[in-house]
Amino acid sequence: MKQILFSLLSAGLLIAGSAAAQAACYADYKARRDNPLQLHYGVMEVSSCDxxxxxxxxxxxxxxxxxxxxxxxxxxxxxxLEQRKANAGQFYLRF
Structure with missing residues (x-):
């Protein structure tokens, strides 16, 4: 019985740890579009902090x-996030 409880507890800790390791990541960037030239600064959620x-x-x-x-x-x-929101304007988490 103790072994089963220990196994369940260990599995629960591993699941909780992996969820914390997958915390949200964001990138801020600069982009452009031609004809006519447009520039923007934006923030988007990404799958990796690399x-x-x-x-x-x-x-x-x-x-x-x-x-x-x-x-x-x-x-x-x-x-x-909050400190970049005003600068990103309409391109805050748009894409």
Whole structure:
């Protein structure tokens, strides 16, 4: 009985740990569109906090919407969202 309880507890801790490890990640970026030239700064949720992986994801999503990625400025967790909201304006979590 003790072994079963220990196994269940261990499994529960592993599941809880993996959920915490998959916390939300965000990237802020700059993009452009031609004819006429338009520029924007935006923030989007990404699946990885790795900047290189995020760059590919941001680039693909923007391209589907007619935008060209200029650069990913950085990646961050939820604690960095509020300070970027005003600057991103209509492009805050849009894509």
């Amino acid at each position: 900047r290189g992986a995020a760059q590919g994801e941001v680039e693909a999503r923007l391209a589907r919407n007619g935008w060209t990625l200029l650069n990913v400025l950085g990646t961050f967790d939820e604690s960095g």
